[in-house]
Amino acid sequence: MKLQAVELRRIRLPLVAPFETSFGVQTERDVLLLKAVTDAGDGWGECVAGEEPNYSSEYVESAQHVLIHHLVPRLLERDVTADAVAPALRAVHGHNMAKAALEMAVLDAELRARGESFGQFFGAVRAEVDSGVSVGIQPSIPELLSTVGDYLDEGYRRIKLKIKPGWDVEPVRAVREQFRDVPLQVDANTAYKLADAEHLAELDQFDLLLIEQPLPEEEILAHAKLAQTVRTPICLDESITSAQWAADAIELGACRIINIKPGRVGGYLEARRIHDLCASRGVPVWMGGMLETGIGRAGNVAMAAMPNFTLPGDTSASDRYFHRDITQPFVLRDGRLAVPTGPGLGVSVDEEYLDSITHWEGTLGRAGTRSVS
Ligand code: OSB
Ligand code: MG
Numbered sequence: 001m002k003l004q005a006v007e008l009r010r011i012r013l014p015l016v017a018p019f020e021t022s023f024g025v026q027t028e029r030d031v032l033l034l035k036a037v038t039d040a041g042d043g044w045g046e047c048v049a050g051e052e053p054n055y056s057s058e059y060v061e062s063a064q065h066v067l068i069h070h071l072v073p074r075l076l077e078r079d080v081t082a083d084a085v086a087p088a089l090r091a092v093h094g095h096n097m098a099k100a101a102l103e104m105a106v107l108d109a110e111l112r113a114r115g116e117s118f119g120q121f122f123g124a125v126r127a128e129v130d131s132g133v134s135v136g137i138q139p140s141i142p143e144l145l146s147t148v149g150d151y152l153d154e155g156y157r158r159i160k161l162k163i164k165p166g167w168d169v170e171p172v173r174a175v176r177e178q179f180r181d182v183p184l185q186v187d188a189n190t191a192y193k194l195a196d197a198e199h200l201a202e203l204d205q206f207d208l209l210l211i212e213q214p215l216p217e218e219e220i221l222a223h224a225k226l227a228q229t230v231r232t233p234i235c236l237d238e239s240i241t242s243a244q245w246a247a248d249a250i251e252l253g254a255c256r257i258i259n260i261k262p263g264r265v266g267g268y269l270e271a272r273r274i275h276d277l278c279a280s281r282g283v284p285v286w287m288g289g290m291l292e293t294g295i296g297r298a299g300n301v302a303m304a305a306m307p308n309f310t311l312p313g314d315t316s317a318s319d320r321y322f323h324r325d326i327t328q329p330f331v332l333r334d335g336r337l338a339v340p341t342g343p344g345l346g347v348s349v350d351e352e353y354l355d356s357i358t359h360w361e362g363t364l365g366r367a368g369t370r371s372v373s
Helices: 060-074 082-089 096-113 118-124 141-154 169-178 193-207 220-226 243-252 270-280 294-303 352-357
Strands: 005-019 024-038 041-047 129-132 134-135 159-162 184-187 234-236 255-262 283-286 335-338 358-363
Touching: 005 060, 005 096, 005 352, 024 060, 041 060, 041 096, 060 082, 060 096, 060 358, 082 096, 082 270, 096 118, 096 270, 096 294, 129 294, 134 141, 141 159, 141 169, 159 169, 169 184, 169 193, 184 294, 193 220, 193 234, 220 234, 220 243, 243 255, 243 352, 255 270, 255 352, 270 283, 270 294, 283 294, 294 335, 352 358
Parallel strands: 134 159, 159 184, 234 255, 255 283
Antiparallel strands: 005 024, 005 358, 024 041, 129 335
16 A cells, blocks of 8 residues: 555644643644545544643644654655554654554555454454543532533443542542442542652542552652552553553553553554553553544544453543534443444544634645645
C-alpha cells in the first residue's frame, strides 16, 4: 500500500460543559485530524494531543509541527503497512501522540482496504463495551452530586471523579454517601506528592476501584512506596508511555491496574502489546479517553472489546462531549457502546460538517506538493 499523501486539518469543537482537571479547564477541543491517502484507499487518524502541554509534553501545535517536518516525510511515497509505521519513525524520540495519529490513519486505510474492522483486527470478544464517565472537578459538592446523578440516570456503569488537593476526600465521601454502591474511582493527574500518602489513604474507606496517577509521571518508585500506605489499587495513566514502562512499573509494584490510551503510548499496536503484557501478568486494563471525536472513539471502543479490558472505560457517548460529533454519534444503550462492525474504524466522517468547523488544513505529498506551513 503506497502512502501518496497525508491531509491534515484542525477542527474546533465546543464541549457541552467545561471539563476541569487538576491541570486546567477546557471548554472546547482543537483537534488535529489526519487522512492517509493511499493507492488502496483512505484512512482517518485522530491526534489526542490537547491544546496545552499540561497532560504530557505534547500539544496540538507540537504534534502538527513534528508530523509535517519529521514524521510524515519518513513515510511519504513509501510502501506502508501499520506495523511498519513505528519502526520507520523510531529515530524520532517521543511525540507518541503524533506518531499514534499517523499509525492510526495508515491502519484504518489498510483495514478498510481488506474489509476488516478494528474490532476483528484486535480480536474483540464482545459486541459492546461497558461505559464509564469521567467527571471533572465541579464548583461545589451539590453540583457534583447533581452531575453524577444525571450520568447515572443516563446509565453509565462507573463514575470517575477528578481529584486534586483541596478537592478529594470530601467530594468522594459525598458521592459515596449519596450513591451507595456505584462503581467509583478517582483520577489525580499527577497532583500529589509521596508525602501526601497518609492523606490519600483516607480514600481507602470509600471502596474505590482504583486511584489513577496520584504522583508525577516519572515517580514510578514513589508509586510503589505509596502502595505500601494506600490500600486502594493504584492505576497508572501518564507514567505508562510504552510496553517497556508498563513491564517495569508492574515489576516494581507501582501499579495493579493500567489505563491504556493508544495515543499516549504511540499507537494501537503498542497499546495492544501493553494489553497482552498485562494479561500475562494478571493486571487488568481499561480504556482511557482524551475527549476524542467519533474517529478516535471508534478505535478505542473496538480495542476496549479485547479480553483483558475488564473494567469500564472512559468511553462515554458522543453527547457527553459534543452537541454534534463529526461521525455518526456513539449512543449509550444500557450503559454500553456498540463496537463498530464496518471496515476499518467503521464510522463515516461528515466531511461537510468537518469543513464548516475546520480552522486550518494542509496536504503533504502528491507529486511533491507541500501546501502547509
Ligand atoms: O487523565 O484520563 C485523563 C481527559 C483529558 C486528558 C486526560 C484525561 C482525560 C479524562 C477524560 O479523564 C476521559 C474522557 O475522554 O472521557
Ligand atoms: Mg487519567
